[in-house]
Amino acid sequence: MQKITSQSEDFSRWYIDVIQRADLMDYAPVRGCIVFKPDGYELWEACQRELDRRFKETGHRNAYFPLFIPESFFQKEKEHVEGFNPELPWVTEAGGEKLEERLAIRPTSETIIGHMFAEWIQSYRDLPLKINQWANVVRWEKRTLPFLRTSEFLWQEGHTAHTTSAEAEEETLMILDLYTDFVENILAIPVYRGQKTPSEKFAGAVNTYSIEAMMKDGKALQAGTSHYMGQNFARAFDMKYLDKDNTLKYVYTTSWGVSTRMLGAIIMVHGDDKGLALPPKVAPTQVIIVPIGPQKELERVVTYANKLRDRLAQTGVRVKIDAREDISPGWKFNEYELRGVPVRLEIGPRDLQNEQVVLVRRDTGEKLFVPESELLNRVPGLLQDIQSNMYSKAKDFRDSNSHVARHLTEMAEIIRDRRGFVLAGWCGEDSCEKSVKQETGATSRNIPFDPPEVLPACIVCGKPAKHTVWFAKSY
Amino acid sequence: MQKITSQSEDFSRWYIDVIQRADLMDYAPVRGCIVFKPDGYELWEACQRELDRRFKETGHRNAYFPLFIPESFFQKEKEHVEGFNPELPWVTEAGGEKLEERLAIRPTSETIIGHMFAEWIQSYRDLPLKINQWANVVRWEKRTLPFLRTSEFLWQEGHTAHTTSAEAEEETLMILDLYTDFVENILAIPVYRGQKTPSEKFAGAVNTYSIEAMMKDGKALQAGTSHYMGQNFARAFDMKYLDKDNTLKYVYTTSWGVSTRMLGAIIMVHGDDKGLALPPKVAPTQVIIVPIGPQKELERVVTYANKLRDRLAQTGVRVKIDAREDISPGWKFNEYELRGVPVRLEIGPRDLQNEQVVLVRRDTGEKLFVPESELLNRVPGLLQDIQSNMYSKAKDFRDSNSHVARHLTEMAEIIRDRRGFVLAGWCGEDSCEKSVKQETGATSRNIPFDPPEVLPACIVCGKPAKHTVWFAKSY
Structure with a gap:
């Protein structure tokens, strides 16, 4: 592939x-x-x-x-x-x-x-x-x-x-x-x-x-x-x-x-280099169950996995099982990571014996060994953790790529060499807004309600700023 | 109006x-x-x-x-x-x-x-x-x-x-x-x-x-x-x-x-001459509560009615209250009958005293005096009754307006003077189907899986019928 x-x-x-x-x-x-x-x-x-x-x-x-x-x-x-x-x-x-x-x-x-x-x-x-x-x-x-x-x-x-x-x-x-x-x-x-x-x-x-x-x-x-x-x-x-x-x-x-x-x-x-990553609250499938094991033990594992699925589904978790026998577990792992399913539940013969399952987080890759008796209690909290963590990661990324500029050359440099949003003062004149676009390729995104900083001078003409504005290249 | x-x-x-x-x-x-x-x-x-x-x-x-x-x-x-x-x-x-x-x-x-x-x-x-x-x-x-x-x-x-x-x-x-x-x-x-x-x-x-x-x-x-x-x-x-x-x-x-x-x-x-009548299972509002009473007692009645609404809503009934004071109860009765709400719940000061409510069925007009203590148990069954009754009434109407014809003149007469569907034999030729339309205004609806009767001869040409067909004027 x-x-x-x-x-x-x-x-x-x-x-x-x-x-x-x-x-x-x-x-x-x-x-x-x-x-x-x-x-x-x-x-x-x-x-x-x-x-x-x-x-x-x-x-x-x-x-x-x-x-x-x-x-x-x-x-x-x-x-x-x-x-x-x-x-x-x-x-x-x-x-x-x-x-x-x-x-x-x-x-x-x-x-x-x-x-x-x-x-x-x-x-x-x-x-x-x-x-x-x-x-x-x-x-x-x-x-x-x-x-x-x-x-x-x-x-x-x-x-x-x-x-x-x-x-x-x-x-x-x-x-x-x-x-x-x-x-x-x-x-x-x-x-x-x-x-x-x-x-x-x-x-x-x-x-x-x-x-x-x-x-x-x-x-x-x-x-x-x-x-x-x-x-x-x-x-x-x-x-x-x-x-x-x-x-x-x-x-x-x-x-x-x-x-x-x-x-x-x-x-x-x-998303990342593995593919999609869907926030649990919007993910059509929140948990994908992948049964693992040698052919002769697989039927027993699948029967057990189906029960887990039914019990998880009853608690309101959107869960699916992929029990296709002609496709390898490794392929499935990649596939559901690509499709962004928040949690993978692996279960094999040894897990059956140990009465545990393995949960793998899509957001961190972390593997959790969870006693089967605790599964129903653990999954909702885990999904919540993933949701919060995905928000935090996105916010950290956003914040660390949000810059402040006081001169047009500085903004042009940020937009060209780094990436992200640039906060700048603006006098309110169309012509200055146009200059920003011409010089940097960035357009005004909005005048934030709560700017991290209030800038006193227009980044183009230097006159007193009427507004502090987010500029960025945009889709 | x-x-x-x-x-x-x-x-x-x-x-x-x-x-x-x-x-x-x-x-x-x-x-x-x-x-x-x-x-x-x-x-x-x-x-x-x-x-x-x-x-x-x-x-x-x-x-x-x-x-x-x-x-x-x-x-x-x-x-x-x-x-x-x-x-x-x-x-x-x-x-x-x-x-x-x-x-x-x-x-x-x-x-x-x-x-x-x-x-x-x-x-x-x-x-x-x-x-x-x-x-x-x-x-x-x-x-x-x-x-x-x-x-x-x-x-x-x-x-x-x-x-x-x-x-x-x-x-x-x-x-x-x-x-x-x-x-x-x-x-x-x-x-x-x-x-x-x-x-x-x-x-x-x-x-x-x-x-x-x-x-x-x-x-x-x-x-x-x-x-x-x-x-x-x-x-x-x-x-x-x-x-x-x-x-x-x-x-x-x-x-x-x-x-x-x-x-x-x-x-x-x-629908009927009063307006819409919505089957409970598809009605956006299943029960409309109309508080009644003289101005000075209305506040008490409305407070009570709101509680009834909340309790009914909690059991899954789609219920609304119309507590507008500038519109008369009589006007509201007509309005919600026109809009086809399956059940009207009336409540006034005397009902409060008697710990009862009045339920009025849209389908039959029947008035039921229900002790307040039984309300939550009675409403779901009542809605089911209304649903069944509406189906039965529609089926009775349909069955009593489903006819059988053996001659084209007979079918033309039914379509012209009476109304409904006409079951007839058909040889399978396009030309005979067209003749039916020309002579009666009815078109073939379908060849029913379970015709109430199997007709042996084509209603137009008299040749052996290949199919028994429902004919009717249609929308």
Whole structure:
């Protein structure tokens, strides 16, 4: 079997090797599109379960809006159409006839949802309106990369409408908290929370907030965004309500999304030269049991291993057994390490005799000899340990690759020779932000809520800094 | 508030009134498309949960394939392209450029999945391959009806590949059983199971099997289909495997689907002049608690009602409380009957004193006075009773509107003056099937596995019948 390129040799190549060898995806015969294979889709289902529960617990309800958006809808919000027009695919014929008005395939649904909200919202009693949609969206990107940037991808998009700007901003930030909780505690990925600079905000938003994660090559990946729209879309789509004081007022809206690019983040944050490493809370299989032994004893071992599996499964552990006889244990060890299963449980005839099992951690490689009587008690704690350890490792990596720069040459040097994020002061001028990009290749990621340090001067012009900003190369 | 048209007055109008008043959907600003509003989408989520669990338990795995299908793919299976071509929407431009090859929006995914299966299947070890996809699909229909026939709809489509025809046929029928279990036991809708006639089978299939349900206006609704493809798609897409005997062989494939049209079936089978009636197993809310009483006592009642809600919820009942003070109990009673909640729990100051509650069944209108101490024990059984009763009522209706005809005039009379399904003999000739449609307006639904009666002569030509067939007008 083909070897995986090492991360140090070629990180991009390592990434492609891993996702294909781990059977997460395949390239589709349509430009920039991929097929989510069962192991990849299962990861997305795990993300969906966790997010969907959180959305419902915070009062959002799911709905489904059309894939097609009439061309005229995009014209209604000027910045929005400018931002998305270059990436739209157009349906021009259907049912054997040329359409009178072209239909875009949705790149995001603010426009069509805005249109529907305008019909649904009549009175202050109809507010807040808090809707989420699970859907496929399409953006015809020039350069694509599996999971991270594909022509079609899967995501959730939340859309809410409120009576006051304060309530809408509160929603925007509550969702950023929700995303942070999901990404840090379930995916074990530490993030920097903050606000996007005007040039990086969503097309049509007043403010965009983001959580930014660091991949193992030091590049940034935007792991979730939450947008405060003010009344921009309300005015464009005439979303008005009759208030208690009997006057018509525009609503304030928000939107926010997390997509299948999270799969790319999981892989690039936790993966290593052996392959994937999945955080236990999101791993479809948490424990893989591999029976070992000479042919004549194997049946007894497998019978015993099946019992262990059933008992573990009853305690809620997601456990599988691989009892295929025509494949060697060594091959299986490599395979499940490649696929990122957090714990391998080995059991052979001698273990049976000693009433013990061997547990091997994917994150550290550590081998634990556990008395069979303690197994059920030990596994949940072990999974928790692995989850915490994976988060800590990712955080250590992130922190040790987060730098501070006071001069543009210094930042350029860090970005070129080292890797990671660079914190710098910024005067607030677009031109200085552009200079950073030109000189270093890094773009502003966000203006962190809690910067490790506050920088007094703009890294480009030296004038007083309005903001302290994270810069990095990004996916 | 606008009254719902009665079923006897105008069934089609009743249907539209109910789905809008019950807030299940709204019309979208794109031809033939609807918006699934939260209450409607929640019903679909309930269907998804039940089906998804069954698919996984029977060894299927979810995956996701592209929305776009290159035009050339459709050309590969002749019957398939003829069947679907007239309904395809085409993307001709994307990212500001005209595409070299037009891309269809998937109406179903046999072609693109066939292409991928051909790459994934190498050896007999890769078989069977059993995949399911949850997705949106588009068919540009001339006449549309919310849920039942919309330009875009949501569905699941299963696709499997096997080494033998016997195994593939077994899969096809196993899925028909799975659908039957879901539709009869969860949706409380009785179905006739059988095989489609050649003219009604899926474009490209060898055999199509269906389950057919009867709506309250006597029309048929195809509630699920399962197709045995033989090697048609295997040959078209070169799905071959190396067998144990070291020769290359084509696989045998199946596909099967259930869509959001099930929502239409639930409504048209169980609904009445009061509105929706949801079977408890699929109802998002099974019990609605309405506190009653004069303003000064209401707080005490609501506190008590909240406790009841929490206790019921803990036993797994899906229960909500409507404690809004500015809306009268009478209005709420009507509203939750309209929305089809299976059980209403009324509680007022006198009930508090008597330590009892009042339960009102949506299916029968029956009022039950239940001692509070027995409530938790009584509710699950009551929900089960309602579920069974709804199935029985639907089955009685269906059976009493299932007729037998021996002459075409007789069938025409039944279809015209009465309603329902008509069982008739058929010689197997296309021309006779067409005559039935011309003379009666009914089409063949399926050739039932267990016909209530076997008819010896073709209802059109009088020659010996090859099959006994259900005919009906259909959605």
